[in-house]
Amino acid sequence: MFEAVAFYLFAFLTIAMFYITVTTKQALYALTALAAGMIFISAFFFILGADFLGAVQIIVYTGAVMALYAFGMMFFDTTREVKEKQGNKYIIVGLSTLAAVLVVIIFAAPMVSENIVALYPAIDGVGNTQEVGLVLFTKYLIPFEVAAIMLLVAMVAGIVLAGKKMDLSITLINDAEIEEEKNKKVLS
Amino acid sequence: MMEIGLNHYLVLSTILFAIGLVGVMRRKNLLLLFFATEILLNAVNVAFAAISHYYGDLTGQMFAFFVIAIAASEVAVGLGLLIVWYKRHNSIDLDALTTMKG
Numbered sequence: 001m002f003e004a005v006a007f008y009l010f011a012f013l014t015i016a017m018f019y020i021t022v023t024t025k026q027a028l029y030a031l032t033a034l035a036a037g038m039i040f041i042s043a044f045f046f047i048l049g050a051d052f053l054g055a056v057q058i059i060v061y062t063g064a065v066m067a068l069y070a071f072g073m074m075f076f077d078t079t080r081e082v083k084e085k086q087g088n089k090y091i092i093v094g095l096s097t098l099a100a101v102l103v104v105i106i107f108a109a110p111m112v113s114e115n116i117v118a119l120y121p122a123i124d125g126v127g128n129t130q131e132v133g134l135v136l137f138t139k140y141l142i143p144f145e146v147a148a149i150m151l152l153v154a155m156v157a158g159i160v161l162a163g164k165k166m167d168l169s170i171t172l173i174n175d176a177e178i179e180e181e182k183n184k185k186v187l188s
Numbered sequence: 189m190m191e192i193g194l195n196h197y198l199v200l201s202t203i204l205f206a207i208g209l210v211g212v213m214r215r216k217n218l219l220l221l222f223f224a225t226e227i228l229l230n231a232v233n234v235a236f237a238a239i240s241h242y243y244g245d246l247t248g249q250m251f252a253f254f255v256i257a258i259a260a261s262e263v264a265v266g267l268g269l270l271i272v273w274y275k276r277h278n279s280i281d282l283d284a285l286t287t288m289k290g
Contacts, residue, residue, distance in 0.1 A: 007192045011200050018204060018227050022211035027219055034223050041230050044197070048241040050249050057233075060256050065226070065263050072219055072267050076280050096213045100206035107202040135246045136253070143250075147257040154261030161268030 006047055014040040027073050035066045051128040197238030204231035218273075218280040222266055229259045 017037035021030045038061040045054035126134075136144055208231060211224025233252045240248025274280055 004192050007196060011196075014200075015203060015207065018207045021220075021223050021227065022207055022214070027217065030220055030223050034226060037227070038230065041234060044200075044234055045237050048197075048237050050237045050240065050252075053233075053237055053249050053252055056253065056256060060260060061226075061230075065260060068263050068267055069219070069222070072270065075271065076219060076274055092214065096210045099213070100210045103206045103209060104199070104202050108199045131246055132249060136250060140250050143254060147254055151257055151261050151264075154264040158264035158268035161265070162271040 003047060006043070010040050010043045010047075013037075014044075031066065031069055031073060034069075035062050038062050038066070049128060052132045194238055194242040198235055201231045201235035201238070204234065207231075216282045218270055218282055218285075221282065222263070222270075225262070226259060229255055 014037050017033045017040060020033035021037065024030050024033070039058060042054040042057040045051070045057055205228055208224050208227030211227060212221060215221045215224055233255055236248040236252040236255070238248075240246060240252075270280060273285070277284055
């Protein structure tokens, strides 16, 4: 009973938050709604008994990823509105909504017929964090290490990309010429 | 109000995925496009966790971890690319991103 109430409450909240993220014009509102939706998603993980995953969701998403996005939002000056010029607005909105509804129907129609009973917990007598550790560091050790290397590569790539002086030229022209180019750009 | 089964979670995950899909299709601001991508990844995570719960197998949770790791690296690389793009063109409008057009 309580599980059902919690499920429907959090499902409603999550869908509402993500809907705001997708439809709002303000980047700040989108960011805040996305962070709230992520936290509500972690509620599902706690309901499902995946405690460790829920904690990781809160730490990684609302801690790390949202901080990165907040930095990006400040960097990109999103107060200036991006023109979302699209032919006929109603046709585009209608078609994309129709496509989304079709996806829901296609995937949901075969599922509503029968229920599946929970078999949790997988290993008796130990908590979720311990179970996850057992499986992660025995069966999935190599994928785990590969994921770690991938994160390292991504971090280095992000720093290299963001740190490079790529706006006009790398090394060949001097500062005066860069200024000149900039002025030309402004004038044109 | 009946018992919550796997179907409920899968339907919820599908709805969230569809919302993210609408965002990916409609958005012209690249930062907001990234937000929509995060919604897609989170929808998949919900499905993974639910399947892991209802089949009593931890593989789903493992895959959810890997999805989170991929999302984190996507943010790092994607924001790096976005910064480069913004430095060059002073805009993050998707319509301006046409250098790959022949």
